[in-house]
Amino acid sequence: MEKNDSAVEVKNKQVIFRDYVADRPKESDFYITTSIIKLKVPEGSNAVLVKNLYLSCDPVMQFQMKPAYQRNLPGYNYYTPGLPINGFGVAKVVDSGNPNFSEGDLVWGTTGWEEYSLIQTPEKLFKIHHTDVPLSYYTGILGMAGITAYCGFYEVAGSPKNGETVFVSAASGGVGQLVGQYAKLSGCYVVGTAGTQEKVDLLKNKLGFDDAFNYKEEPDLDAALKRCFPDGIDIYFEHVGGKLLDAVLLNMKTFGRIFVCGMISQYHVAEPDVLKNLMQIAFKRLTIKGFTHRDHHHLYPKLVETVIPYIREKKIVCIEDTVEGLENGPAALVGLFSGRNLGKQVVKVAHE
Amino acid sequence: MEKNDSAVEVKNKQVIFRDYVADRPKESDFYITTSIIKLKVPEGSNAVLVKNLYLSCDPVMQFQMKPAYQRNLPGYNYYTPGLPINGFGVAKVVDSGNPNFSEGDLVWGTTGWEEYSLIQTPEKLFKIHHTDVPLSYYTGILGMAGITAYCGFYEVAGSPKNGETVFVSAASGGVGQLVGQYAKLSGCYVVGTAGTQEKVDLLKNKLGFDDAFNYKEEPDLDAALKRCFPDGIDIYFEHVGGKLLDAVLLNMKTFGRIFVCGMISQYHVAEPDVLKNLMQIAFKRLTIKGFTHRDHHHLYPKLVETVIPYIREKKIVCIEDTVEGLENGPAALVGLFSGRNLGKQVVKVAHE
Numbered sequence: 001m002e003k004n005d006s007a008v009e010v011k012n013k014q015v016i017f018r019d020y021v022a023d024r025p026k027e028s029d030f031y032i033t034t035s036i037i038k039l040k041v042p043e044g045s046n047a048v049l050v051k052n053l054y055l056s057c058d059p060v061m062q063f064q065m066k067p068a069y070q071r072n073l074p075g076y077n078y079y080t081p082g083l084p085i086n087g088f089g090v091a092k093v094v095d096s097g098n099p100n101f102s103e104g105d106l107v108w109g110t111t112g113w114e115e116y117s118l119i120q121t122p123e124k125l126f127k128i129h130h131t132d133v134p135l136s137y138y139t140g141i142l143g144m145a146g147i148t149a150y151c152g153f154y155e156v157a158g159s160p161k162n163g164e165t166v167f168v169s170a171a172s173g174g175v176g177q178l179v180g181q182y183a184k185l186s187g188c189y190v191v192g193t194a195g196t197q198e199k200v201d202l203l204k205n206k207l208g209f210d211d212a213f214n215y216k217e218e219p220d221l222d223a224a225l226k227r228c229f230p231d232g233i234d235i236y237f238e239h240v241g242g243k244l245l246d247a248v249l250l251n252m253k254t255f256g257r258i259f260v261c262g263m264i265s266q267y268h269v270a271e272p273d274v275l276k277n278l279m280q281i282a283f284k285r286l287t288i289k290g291f292t293h294r295d296h297h298h299l300y301p302k303l304v305e306t307v308i309p310y311i312r313e314k315k316i317v318c319i320e321d322t323v324e325g326l327e328n329g330p331a332a333l334v335g336l337f338s339g340r341n342l343g344k345q346v347v348k349v350a351h352e
Numbered sequence: 353m354e355k356n357d358s359a360v361e362v363k364n365k366q367v368i369f370r371d372y373v374a375d376r377p378k379e380s381d382f383y384i385t386t387s388i389i390k391l392k393v394p395e396g397s398n399a400v401l402v403k404n405l406y407l408s409c410d411p412v413m414q415f416q417m418k419p420a421y422q423r424n425l426p427g428y429n430y431y432t433p434g435l436p437i438n439g440f441g442v443a444k445v446v447d448s449g450n451p452n453f454s455e456g457d458l459v460w461g462t463t464g465w466e467e468y469s470l471i472q473t474p475e476k477l478f479k480i481h482h483t484d485v486p487l488s489y490y491t492g493i494l495g496m497a498g499i500t501a502y503c504g505f506y507e508v509a510g511s512p513k514n515g516e517t518v519f520v521s522a523a524s525g526g527v528g529q530l531v532g533q534y535a536k537l538s539g540c541y542v543v544g545t546a547g548t549q550e551k552v553d554l555l556k557n558k559l560g561f562d563d564a565f566n567y568k569e570e571p572d573l574d575a576a577l578k579r580c581f582p583d584g585i586d587i588y589f590e591h592v593g594g595k596l597l598d599a600v601l602l603n604m605k606t607f608g609r610i611f612v613c614g615m616i617s618q619y620h621v622a623e624p625d626v627l628k629n630l631m632q633i634a635f636k637r638l639t640i641k642g643f644t645h646r647d648h649h650h651l652y653p654k655l656v657e658t659v660i661p662y663i664r665e666k667k668i669v670c671i672e673d674t675v676e677g678l679e680n681g682p683a684a685l686v687g688l689f690s691g692r693n694l695g696k697q698v699v700k701v702a703h704e
Contacts, residue, residue, distance in 0.1 A: 072602065072629070072632065073635050074635060074636060075606075241630060241631065245630075250424065260634045262631070262634055263630060263634065266631065267631070271626055272626055272627065272628055273626075274624055274625075275624065275627060276624055277424070278597075278615060278618070278624075279614070279615045279618065279619070281612045281640060281641075281642035282612045282613050282614055282615065282642040282644065283424065283425050283642070284642060285641075285643055285644060285647065286641075286642045287639065288639070288640040288641075289633075289637075289640075290632075290634040290635070290636060290637045290639075291634070292635075292637060
């Protein structure tokens, strides 16, 4: 007790959740406050105390803001009004009550949107062993988005083969940009779609996609897909939903496969798009499979082993959209839902 | 030539396709005519000439009526205005130019909606070896609907296990009634839905379902499913689509599986139902798989071996809705799309 009482106390800037959000989150659904935190874990505790360095903005976070009557997301924690929100981030251990972590360790995992966090379940943190790559990558290619993309492509989709045609939506986003590049590395023909010309240029010129189009500007999505895939689509990585999915269903090959880790266009619309082509599932004997990173954390060592060399050898490009400062976090987070970000959205909280 | 010239000529009543059907088929989209047919296959031909006994009414037939601009069904033949429609049926060989078939053989497969048909591709016909069961069953449990149900349940769905919870829509129909009974034989908890009280009674009292409800009378489909499946649905056999599918998505268990061989509620509506819960595919890591009997014909011998004993031992009940006379065929066929039929819809054309 005495030890704790004598610990250094510092100011701790925090992003506080104002109240439950039924519709699309706005910046005003959060506010910034500053509390005081002791830089020591409580005596006898298993917790670790970390200094947060980078925070990840992820689409799923909007579901954690929902009021009780809208909670359809199994297994996630919901945010509590008056407390800081949380999400994936990269942090440095300041003090540890857990034998597996020591002061100075770099970790990534679920942390608070604040300068310092006391993490009560450190067993869920991943230790960072490779620091010759940007630390922010542990919010992206080497973090949760990375597990989603890596396991989605290599495990859930069973490593699509040379010559297969792959379509990726939200293709410049945190997951899409990786899936597209893994598909190119596997010899697939890869087309991406995104919601601005700037993103489309990125796909074609920086990320190596074979083709790309702006789904918001195409008057006829079916025609756009037929132009890019005259022989049809083998594999679709779905992050958007709605009208785009409907057009994709018409353009899948027989026995085509659709892998779904999100449908961001449909999360906050009062009336979701009407889908007219769902019966193509039967006609074309399609397989549609939902997946999440959460079922694949055990594959993380394999991911690191595969992907670190890709990064070192510059076989993979990581496009990040980084804002500086925790106080700019809410704007960055809500920007995700209007597609404002160009690449993986990251909030830099502090220098290491 | 002389042989043919001397062949018996008979009247051949036919159901003729009047014109392409963009919307829901009506009785007036067909007319009855009588032509003359020689009861001999052309000299040197590989064809067989059959007398049709039973014709099967199947949902897929409506897609074969579509005008060119609506044709999204890969691999099927479309009907030609002025010619008889075709579909699955049971027939007796009258004359054969094919060494595998002889006069008197009973067969099932694609045939014309007429009293006699000249079948140019007899290699696609299945020979009927077991005649101690009703011949009409070869339009149902031992025919195409039977392959759909058997292969859907045992192959595509991988033989659902004892204790798994199974939901079946269009559950009293040709495929649904079989899937539900296979599920019961495997020890599953099985709930069906149908569109009239009479059908619901059939499910509960004749077909052995654990529970059943009328989806047209339930004010809240989500509540109905929660009542029947308090712990969620493992496996859904989808034949209906629309609002029912939307409610099912909310009630699937994590890693639940949906097998789709039709979405009959959505085929002819001007605006399909809006689905609000498609993102559950990702949240719950659902697998949705389309299938059709056409990929599984090679398993037919296995089906016969399994199912004939079920029929003989009365482990399976087959509910048929039979109309007598080819001239009543069009009404029976279009009745399928308003759910008029009680059980598998069959048209009896002739006695053996």
